[in-house]
Amino acid sequence: MTLQFEQAQRIKNLPPYLFARIEKLVAEKKAAGVDIISLGIGDPDMPTPEHIIEELQKQAAVPVNHQYPSSVGMLSFRQAVADWYRKRSGVELDPATEVVSLIGSKEGIAHISWCYLNPGDTVLVPDPGYPVYSGGAILAGAEPYYMPLTAENKFLPDLNAIPAEVARKAKMMFINYPNNPTGAVAGEEFYLAVIDFAKEYNILVCHDAAYCDMAFDGYKPPSFLQFPGAKDVGIEFLSVSKTYNMTGWRIGWAAGHPGVVDALGRLKSNIDSGQFQAIQYAAMKGLTGPQDSVERMQKVYRERRDILVDALNSMGWQLEKPKATFYVWAPVPAGYTSASFAEMVLDKCGVIITPGNGYGENGEGFFRIALTVEKDRMMEALDRMKKNIGTVKF
Numbered sequence: 058m059t060l061q062f063e064q065a066q067r068i069k070n071l072p073p074y075l076f077a078r079i080e081k082l083v084a085e086k087k088a089a090g091v092d093i094i095s096l097g098i099g100d101p102d103m104p105t106p107e108h109i110i111e112e113l114q115k116q117a118a119v120p121v122n123h124q125y126p127s128s129v130g131m132l133s134f135r136q137a138v139a140d141w142y143r144k145r146s147g148v149e150l151d152p153a154t155e156v157v158s159l160i161g162s163k164e165g166i167a168h169i170s171w172c173y174l175n176p177g178d179t180v181l182v183p184d185p186g187y188p189v190y191s192g193g194a195i196l197a198g199a200e201p202y203y204m205p206l207t208a209e210n211k212f213l214p215d216l217n218a219i220p221a222e223v224a225r226k227a228k229m230m231f232i233n234y235p236n237n238p239t240g241a242v243a244g245e246e247f248y249l250a251v252i253d254f255a256k257e258y259n260i261l262v263c264h265d266a267a268y269c270d271m272a273f274d275g276y277k278p279p280s281f282l283q284f285p286g287a288k289d290v291g292i293e294f295l296s297v298s299k300t301y302n303m304t305g306w307r308i309g310w311a312a313g314h315p316g317v318v319d320a321l322g323r324l325k326s327n328i329d330s331g332q333f334q335a336i337q338y339a340a341m342k343g344l345t346g347p348q349d350s351v352e353r354m355q356k357v358y359r360e361r362r363d364i365l366v367d368a369l370n371s372m373g374w375q376l377e378k379p380k381a382t383f384y385v386w387a388p389v390p391a392g393y394t395s396a397s398f399a400e401m402v403l404d405k406c407g408v409i410i411t412p413g414n415g416y417g418e419n420g421e422g423f424f425r426i427a428l429t430v431e432k433d434r435m436m437e438a439l440d441r442m443k444k445n446i447g448t449v450k451f
């Protein structure tokens with residue numbers, strides 16, 4: 058007899074998986090032999106640069122790397138991160154106390170809530186947003202307060218719209234620029250306002266900079282840590298995943314406020330044993346080695362972005378070209394919800410787009426396209442959309 062186990066409340070509290078229905082439809086289409094083009098998944102489609110792979114191969118053969126690593130990362134890895142910050146953003150970090158390695162930044166983003174949130178605590182979370190912010194907080198028993206990211210406010214949270222009693226209760230805030238899913242970027246004025254807000258209400262700021270080096274047209278996204286006072290109020294999460302096509306390698310870091318870095322490290326020492334040292338060496342190679350691959354990738358995504366946005370605009374959209382990330386965030390035409398539009402596009406065109414409501418209530422009415430598909434396939438998808446959908450109205 059198979060026993061039935063009652064799941065813990067924290068698992069039951071997790072929100073329903075919103076992409077289940079579209080995934081079922083995709084499976085049906087595939088079974089029926091339809092050639093599906095996915096513009097859904099934000100995962101680089103090109104390989105990791107050669108010199109990084111070679112470093113992994115070399116380091117994988119070194120016996121000391123076969124042993125348990127440190128859960129906070131090799132000091133040399135943390136030093137490489139600190140050097141990278143100094144060079145890129147003029148930020149000074151003490152590698153021993155202000156940087157902790159992560160098994161991908163997702164790991165740290167999920168775990169930070171365990172360090173600072175008690176059951177019932179309030180955490181400020183962008184909506185739409187990367188689902189791990191609320192997921193990690195809910196697992197810790199905390200309650201997300203969703204900050205709407207609206208087109209009117211350029212997809213930045215309106216800090217003045219957060220009720221004072223919510224701000225006073227809030228312990229932590231997640232922000233993410235360049236932003237997934239909206240492709241929005243943030244500048245100095247916003248970051249300074251966030252730092253002021255955090256100081257006024259004693260809120261720990263967690264900035265997710267996953268796309269900081271995926272920017273176009275000469276734009277260079279700032280690091281949160283480069284603004285005065287940032288290190289007093291928070292940390293930045295980052296990884297080599299998006300910049301160097303290394304999503305499968307699982308290596309990232311958190312940097313900034315030493316007390317917060319210490320807490321994450323203590324939590325991790327009770328949960329994991331860090332990342333394979335050979336992978337840490339490979340990531341160091343990425344950070345310290347030649348950067349021409351980054352420019353090459355930026356060019357590839359920029360070209361795809363231009364093709365995609367021009368095609369959608371020729372169908373009736375009025376989109377601006379995002380300055381960063383490999384996402385295009387667009388409103389659904391009149392008469393559709395996010396889900397019904399995504400289903401229609403799948404049904405009529407065999408093209409997968411991501412319904413915006415999967416990123417939160419305020420994503421309703423939008424869809425996300427990822428530029429992580431070869432140009433020819435993307436153009437084929439756009440041709441199908443032009444042919445089978447035609448001109449759209451809003």
Ligand SMILES: *Cc1c(COP(=O)(O)O)cnc(C)c1O
Nearest residue numbers: 161162163187237267296298309
């Ligand atoms: C991809 C992504 C991450 C993290 O990726 P890791 O591979 O875990 O470092 C974090 N935040 C956002 C918004 C992302 O899109």
